[in-house]
Amino acid sequence: MHTLFISDLHLSPAHPELTAAFRQFLRHQAIHADALYILGDLFDFWIDDKDPTDFAREIKAALKDVTSGGTPCYFIHGNRDFLVGKRFATETGVTLLEEHTVISLYGQRALIMHGDTLCLDDVRYLQFREKVHQPWRQALFRLLPFRIKQKIVSKIQTNVRQDKQNKSFEIMDVNQSEVQRVMNDQNVNLLIHGHTHRPDIHTYHSSDSKKVRIVLGDWGKEISVLTYDHLGQYHLDRQLITEYSDQ
């Protein structure tokens, strides 16, 4: 018995090999799990639940196969797919969760999130995030035709990419005080998140208890998956995408 966690796949039509690896992962691994949690940035950018492309259709169908097969699938928005909405959930059978959610993992309380909100030192990002999360901005954006939305996103992405290049490695990591604060607030000893693309398992001690923070890895040349089993054992696995696709 085990549960799987993934994040930061950044799927897009530009990388069909990633989409193929994701489909393979769903077909061969996810269906055998008790549950699959996708902790954000499944997509490079998700513009609209009504995305008419074959790419969107293919991903939705692959997720639907998993949920129809009896594996519950949960999704938390990332900074690149915060526009995934109810229609996507209905079409795929995936359950959308709040941005900070506490789950029970075989009796162990775990806080799960994308991880961007832990990066308190990245002030410019947080200001940007606040803007794009404003409901009125999103409502206006939704009204636009798909092609116009694609153009706007691509223009903003170019500006944002330039801004990101000027940031230090430290600024783009989680803020340790914030990590401790959210874990204390939620009364958990386990935190699982992605976003930083720095896969690792961090442990520290506080208030006489061992705290664990698991950071999921991004997908690119490798796929990255966290397996957590019913005995409370866990491992972060990485596998070269070329080897994975050959299986």
Ligand code: LP5
């Ligand atoms: O994802 P990753 O790891 O590459 O970088 C993130 C942060 N970047 C982002 C940007 C997304 O990748 C792409 C967003 C496209 C948005 C389209 C919006 C369409 C409208 C929606 C409806 C209203 O999230 C990056 C972090 C990094 O993680 C590490 O934490 O640093 O943040 C940035 O680089 C953000 C810049 O610092 C902010 C630059 C502002 C530029 C002004 C653009 C105009 C704003 C218009 C708002 C509507």
Ligand code: MN
């Ligand atoms: Mn992210």
